Amino acid sequence: xxxxxxxxxxxxxxxxxxxxxxxxxxxxxxxxxxxxxxxxxxxxxxxxxxxxxxxxxxxxxxxxxxxxxxxxxxxxxxxxxxxxxxxxxxxxxxxxxxxxxxxxxxxxxxxxxxxxxxxxxxxxxxxxxxxxxxxxxxxxxxxxxxxxxxxxxxxxxxxxxxxxxxxxxxxxxxxxxxxxxxxxxxxxxxxxxxxxxx
Amino acid sequence: xxxxxxxxxxxxxxxxxxxxxxxxxxxxxxxxxxxxxxxxxxxxxxxxxxxxxxxxxxxxxxxxxxxxxxxxxxxxxxxxxxxxxxxxxxxxxxxxxxxxxxxxxxxxxxxxxxxxxxxxxxxxxxxxxxxxxxxxxxxxxxxxxxxxxxxxxxxxxxxxxxxxxxxxxxxxxxxxxxxxxxxxxxxxxxxxxxxxxxxxxxxxxxxxxxxxxxxxxxxxxxxxxxxxx
Ligand SMILES: Cc1cc2nc3c(=O)[nH]c(=O)nc-3n(C[C@H](O)[C@H](O)[C@H](O)COP(=O)(O)OP(=O)(O)OC[C@H]3O[C@@H](n4cnc5c(N)ncnc54)[C@H](O)[C@@H]3O)c2cc1C
Numbered sequence: 001x002x003x004x005x006x007x008x009x010x011x012x013x014x015x016x017x018x019x020x021x022x023x024x025x026x027x028x029x030x031x032x033x034x035x036x037x038x039x040x041x042x043x044x045x046x047x048x049x050x051x052x053x054x055x056x057x058x059x060x061x062x063x064x065x066x067x068x069x070x071x072x073x074x075x076x077x078x079x080x081x082x083x084x085x086x087x088x089x090x091x092x093x094x095x096x097x098x099x100x101x102x103x104x105x106x107x108x109x110x111x112x113x114x115x116x117x118x119x120x121x122x123x124x125x126x127x128x129x130x131x132x133x134x135x136x137x138x139x140x141x142x143x144x145x146x147x148x149x150x151x152x153x154x155x156x157x158x159x160x161x162x163x164x165x166x167x168x169x170x171x172x173x174x175x176x177x178x179x180x181x182x183x184x185x186x187x188x189x190x191x192x193x194x195x196x197x198x
Numbered sequence: 199x200x201x202x203x204x205x206x207x208x209x210x211x212x213x214x215x216x217x218x219x220x221x222x223x224x225x226x227x228x229x230x231x232x233x234x235x236x237x238x239x240x241x242x243x244x245x246x247x248x249x250x251x252x253x254x255x256x257x258x259x260x261x262x263x264x265x266x267x268x269x270x271x272x273x274x275x276x277x278x279x280x281x282x283x284x285x286x287x288x289x290x291x292x293x294x295x296x297x298x299x300x301x302x303x304x305x306x307x308x309x310x311x312x313x314x315x316x317x318x319x320x321x322x323x324x325x326x327x328x329x330x331x332x333x334x335x336x337x338x339x340x341x342x343x344x345x346x347x348x349x350x351x352x353x354x355x356x357x358x359x360x361x362x363x364x365x366x367x368x369x370x371x372x373x374x375x376x377x378x379x380x381x382x383x384x385x386x387x388x389x390x391x392x393x394x395x396x397x398x399x400x401x402x403x404x405x406x407x408x409x410x411x412x413x414x415x416x417x418x419x420x421x422x423x424x425x426x427x
Contacts, residue, residue, distance in 0.1 A: 002247075003204050003285045005240040010248055011271040021249050023271070030397045030421055033295055035404035035414050080249055114415055143401055181294030194237075195292055197201060 017074055018082050019189035025081040028144065033177055036142050037113035037163050044147055046131060047166035048096060051104045058096070060147065064133065066091045071130060073153035075160070076189040088151055089134030093124045096131065104169035108176065109150055112163040117176035118185070119152065119159055121169065128154060131164060156187040156194070202239060202287040203227075205260060207280055213263050213346050217312065218277040222260040222288070230254050232319035233297035233392070233420075236262070236290030240272060248272050253315040253394075253420075254291065255347075257322040263346060265312040267423070296392065296420040300327045306389040308403045310338040310379075312422055313395025314346050320392065321358055333358045334389070338379050338399065341367040381406045391417040 012023045041060040048056045058066075070089050076082045107121045123129065132151040133140050140146035145162025152159050158178050179185050184193040192198060205222040213219045234254055241247040250272040252262040266277040280286065298305065298320040305324075307317040314337055324333060339345055341364060351360050363383055364376045374383075379399070384406055391412055393403045400421045407417050 002241050002245070003202075003287050004243055005275070005280075005286060006284060007279050008240045008242050008275050010240075010242045010246040012248065014246065021247070023248065029423065030401070032419060032421070034417050034419055035408050036401060037414065079251055143397075177295065182292055195289070 017084055019076055020192045021194075022076055022080055022082040022189065025083055028083065029077065029079070029081055030143050031077060031079060031158065032143075032162060033115055034113055037111075038142060039112050039147060039163065041147060046096075046148065046164065048100055048169070049166060050100060050102045050169045051171055052101075054101065056096075056100055063091060063131065063148070066095055068134075069130065070134075071151070071153075073151070075153050075157050077157045078183065078187070078194050082189075087136050088130065088132045090130035090132030090148070090151060092127060093129045093131065094127065097125060100169075102169050104171055106170045106173045108168045108170055108174045109159075109161045109164060110166050110168065111161050112165050115161055115163070115177055117159050117161050118174055118179055119155065120173075120186075123152060123155065124167070128152060154188070156184075156189050158183065159187055202289050204285050205288055207282050207284050207286070210280070210282060214344050216277075216344070217263055217265045217346060219255065219261060219263045220276065220280065221256075222262075222286075224260045224288070227260055228291075229258065230291035231294075231297040231299065232257060232323040233316045234291040234293045235316070236260065236288040236292065238262075238272065238276070239287040239289070240275060241287075249289075251292070253319065255315045255318050255322075257319060257326045260288065263312065263315045263318075296394070296418050298323065298390075298392065300324070300329045300331075301390075302329070302331050304332045304389040305334070306385055306391045306407075307333065307335045307337075308379075308384065308391065308393045308407070309335070310395030310399035310403070311340075311344075312346075313393075313399065313420070316394055316420065317392065318347050318350075321355065324358070325355060330357055334361065334385060335359070336361045336363065336379070336383055338363045338365055338395070340365050342369045379403055379406065381410055384410060387411045387413065387416075389416075392420075393417060394420040394422065396423050397421045 044060045129152040133148040149162045150164045205224040208223040209221040239249040264276040
């Protein structure tokens with residue numbers, strides 16, 4: 001049963017590009033669990049560790065030398081804001097996974113600063129995810145996850161881990177930080193999977 | 199689908215000139231941890247609905263404090279329109295990260311503006327649990343009229359130290375000249391830190407704490423919104 005709010009009209013317009021319960025913002029709000037880590041580029045690295053303990057590593061120079069893409073995507077934060085047509089630059093995870101042999105089904109993404117988030121490996125492949133290091137024609141700012149963050153725009157934005165450091169491949173799903181703290185394990189904005197009981 | 203709970207406004211009072219505390223009657227409320235929040239949903243006659251998150255201010259029961267954002271969609275409704283007896287829908291309690299669980303570790307709370315709301319819940323829960331852990335609240339506010347929970351914060355609560363940092367205008371005789379938060383306003387490492395407020399404030403405060411040598415893993419942050427106070 002819906003409870004109507006006497007005298008409430010709402011200010012935002014409905015938009016087919018907005019998932020349920022989301023509203024449009026022009027700004028770029030920030031959601032993080034702790035302080036913003038500052039990572040010097042000469043010490044930065046990104047790794048994919050497989051379930052058989054094979055480790056694939058990329059330095060900053062190696063990553064940025066790979067062919068990059070410039071996806072323009074809509075992003076949806078669990079705190080209800082969405083931002084349309086955001087422009088990024090980054091390397092598709094399909095490129096990074098080219099040489100990776102794995103039979104794992106799950107990925108645990110880990111970050112500088114200790115943040116983790118989990119998702120099925122298939123959600124990272126087939127053009128659905130990037131390691132992004134540019135935003136709107138500039139370097140990605142630290143408070144938005146720079147030097148590099150994961151970008152998985154089809155899921156709520158907490159899955160697009162900031163300050164990404166690596167991806168661990170696992171046979172079993174392992175909940176990340178927000179997923180262990182009451183947020184939904186998968187986080188599809190179109191099905192409004194915000195919280196564990198959604 | 200989210201399970202929404204219908205609650206009725208049982209009482210309300212102005213907290214500061216720009217904010218209002220709302221006490222809801224929620225008979226089947228399961229209880230919560232201080233630092234958790236609820237989502238509030240408003241629905242217009244045409245079915246359009248808007249949801250926003252609000253921290254619980256109380257240690258028990260559902261009490262929220264909402265700061266009015268003048269051009270906002272939801273907050274002016276909650277501060278100006280909602281009347282005692284009206285119903286809204288809430289979902290929660292939500293969140294298991296930005297929460298304080300009773301322990302003996304000293305706690306440093308750093309808040310800006312409405313960021314004081316979950317801190318108040320933590321201070322109240324400490325008192326209710328009879329825990330001795332020393333608390334230090336460092337709260338940044340624009341001017342004396344902006345102090346939330348003023349009488350409660352200004353009455354002595356053994357083991358709880360309250361430092362007020364005025365950014366624009368300080369009351370007469372206040373030892374610290376008005377200005378933004380600096381490292382000198384904060385304590386060194388050794389405490390569990392909670393930082394809450396507008397995004398810019400949280401970024402700055404968390405950076406200062408890291409600079410003072412706090413373990414970044416011991417600093418939990420919650421950001422309320424896009425702009426500075
Ligand atoms: C976990 C969490 C807990 C929160 N707890 C509280 C709380 O206890 N008390 C409280 O008052 N708020 C709290 N907030 C903020 C709250 O959810 C809303 O964002 C806020 O009330 C504004 O909503 P609105 O619909 O009025 O404004 P909107 O219609 O969403 O925004 C209108 C305009 O105001 C700007 N704006 C939005 N939020 C803020 C802000 N916080 N400061 C300055 N400008 C802003 C927007 O960018 C926009 O330009 C919390 C947010 C989160 C994520």
